[in-house]
Amino acid sequence: MSERAALPGADLGGFSERYTCGAVKVWIRVAVAIALLWVALEFGRPWVSSLLEDAGLHRRGDSDGSGRCLETVENAVERFGETVLGHLQPPVDLDRWSDALESAEDRAHRARDACRCNEASEAERTSCLAGLGVLDELEGFQRHVDDTLREGRAPVDFARRQQGLLESLERARGRRP
Numbered sequence: 001m002s003e004r005a006a007l008p009g010a011d012l013g014g015f016s017e018r019y020t021c022g023a024v025k026v027w028i029r030v031a032v033a034i035a036l037l038w039v040a041l042e043f044g045r046p047w048v049s050s051l052l053e054d055a056g057l058h059r060r061g062d063s064d065g066s067g068r069c070l071e072t073v074e075n076a077v078e079r080f081g082e083t084v085l086g087h088l089q090p091p092v093d094l095d096r097w098s099d100a101l102e103s104a105e106d107r108a109h110r111a112r113d114a115c116r117c118n119e120a121s122e123a124e125r126t127s128c129l130a131g132l133g134v135l136d137e138l139e140g141f142q143r144h145v146d147d148t149l150r151e152g153r154a155p156v157d158f159a160r161r162q163q164g165l166l167e168s169l170e171r172a173r174g175r176r177p
Contacts, residue, residue: 069115069131074169076107077138081162084145092149101146130172134165
C-alpha cells in the first residue's frame with residue numbers, strides 16, 4: 001500500500017488521485033470556456049452590431065421595414081429602465097449615473113438612426129413614425145429622470161411612464177397592449 005493511500009481523506013472511492021484531479025481540471029476549463037463564450041456573446045455582439053451600424057453596414061431588408069426601428073427603440077426603452085433601476089438606491093453616484101445616462105442616450109441615438117421611415121413602405125411608415133414618437137418620449141423621460149436624480153429624489157412616476165413607452169411600442173406594432 002502506498003504512503004499516500006494511508007493518509008486520511010485519501011480514499012477516493014476507487015479512483016486514483018491523478019485521474020480525479022485531471023477531471024476537475026477539465027471541468028474547470030469547460031466552465032471557464034463557457035463563461036468566456038457568454039461574455040463574448042453578451043458584450044461582443046452589441047459592440048460588433050454598433051460598429052456595423054456606424055459603418056453603414058447595418059442589417060436591412062427585414063420582412064417588416066419598420067421592424068428594425070421598433071426593435072432598436074424597444075431595446076433602448078428596456079435598457080434605460082434597467083439603467084434607472086440600478087441607480088435608484090440613495091445616495092446616487094452622479095458620476096456613475098452620468099456615464100450610464102450617456103450610454104442610454106447613445107442607444108436612443110442609434111435607435112433613431114435605425115428608424116429610416118423614408119425608406120419604409122407606405123404601410124410600414126406609420127409604425128416607424130410611431131417608433132420615432134416613442135423615442136421622443138424616451139428622450140424627454142431621460143431628461144426628467146436625470147433632473148430628479150440630480151435633485152436627490154427618485155422619479156415617482158417611473159414605472160408608469162416606462163410601461164407607457166412599452167405600450168406605445170406595442171400599438172406601433174399594431175398590437176393591443
